[in-house]
Amino acid sequence: EIVLTQSPGTLSLSPGERATLSCRASQSVSRSYLSWYQQKPGQAPRLLIYATSNTATGIPDRFSGSGSGTDFTLTISRVVPEDLAVYYCQQYGSSPYTFGQGTRLEIK
Amino acid sequence: QLQLQESGPGLVKPSETLSLTCAVSGVSISSSSYYWDWIRQPPGKGLEWIGSIYYSGSTYYNTSLKSRITISADTSKNQFSLRLSSVTAADTAVYYCARQVRYCSSTSCIGLHLDYWGQGILVTVSS
Numbered sequence: 001e002i003v004l005t006q007s008p009g010t011l012s013l014s015p016g017e018r019a020t021l022s023c024r025a026s027q028s029v030s031r032s033y034l035s036w037y038q039q040k041p042g043q044a045p046r047l048l049i050y051a052t053s054n055t056a057t058g059i060p061d062r063f064s065g066s067g068s069g070t071d072f073t074l075t076i077s078r079v080v081p082e083d084l085a086v087y088y089c090q091q092y093g094s095s096p097y098t099f100g101q102g103t104r105l106e107i108k
Numbered sequence: 109q110l111q112l113q114e115s116g117p118g119l120v121k122p123s124e125t126l127s128l129t130c131a132v133s134g135v136s137i138s139s140s141s142y143y144w145d146w147i148r149q150p151p152g153k154g155l156e157w158i159g160s161i162y163y164s165g166s167t168y169y170n171t172s173l174k175s176r177i178t179i180s181a182d183t184s185k186n187q188f189s190l191r192l193s194s195v196t197a198a199d200t201a202v203y204y205c206a207r208q209v210r211y212c213s214s215t216s217c218i219g220l221h222l223d224y225w226g227q228g229i230l231v232t233v234s235s
Contacts, residue, residue, distance in 0.1 A: 001171075033220065033221075035221040035222070037155075037222075043227075044204055044225040044226065044227050044228050045155065045204075045222075045225055046225070047221060047222060047223050047224075050209075050220065050221035050223075051220070051221070056221075056223065088154065088155055090155070090157075090221075090222075092208075092218075092219060092220055092221060095168060095170075096157055096170040096171060096172070097157040097219075098157065099154055099155040099156070099157070100154070101154045102154050
């Protein structure tokens with residue numbers, strides 16, 4: 001089973017700042033099959049990024065993904081208050097599909 | 109508009125079987141383009157993939173839960189279901205159903221990302 005470790009655990013930023021969230025895998029993620037989800041308080045997760053760098057439908061272009069192998073990054077170019085959420089990475093390159101423990105983004 | 113809606117008891121007794129249904133609208137679960145998944149999230153914790161089903165009946169389970177899980181599909185009702193047996197307090201969680209994109213090459217098919225999720229249902233295991 002691939003273990004995904006996200007860092008930092010909590011990120012506190014002011015509006016307009018850049019957010020960089022990391023996801024590190026215990027082994028290489030096959031075909032870069034890694035996605036990112038945003039979970040706002042009291043809501044279900046929402047797909048942001050799939051296959052490392054593809055933005056899902058309706059997602060603002062301030063969200064972007066990058067990486068390969070075992071190291072992946074979600075970047076929010078300029079955070080806005082509505083980005084308050086927990087962000088999860090997930091790998092689907094091998095079964096069982098696994099999620100990271102999440103990074104909480106706080107807005108100052 | 110695609111919608112997934114979980115339903116079932118919110119309270120289950122220890123050692124009994126948890127049963128949930130996900131009603132899908134806006135797309136047929138018989139589409140060859142998707143798998144249909146269950147994911148859970150204990151209160152205040154992270155996400156755990158439970159398993160998935162293809163409309164033909166092929167299932168894929170998380171090995172950590174495999175002995176206790178059954179996922180089934182009812183194409184006539186456009187819904188799919190989860191049964192988790194011998195539950196304990198550790199099974200208390202919000203249970204989500206989701207659609208998983210399916211990709212087929214010339215040799216095989218695989219599941220990709222989860223592009224639509226239901227709102228989730230809290231199931232508490234307690235006597």
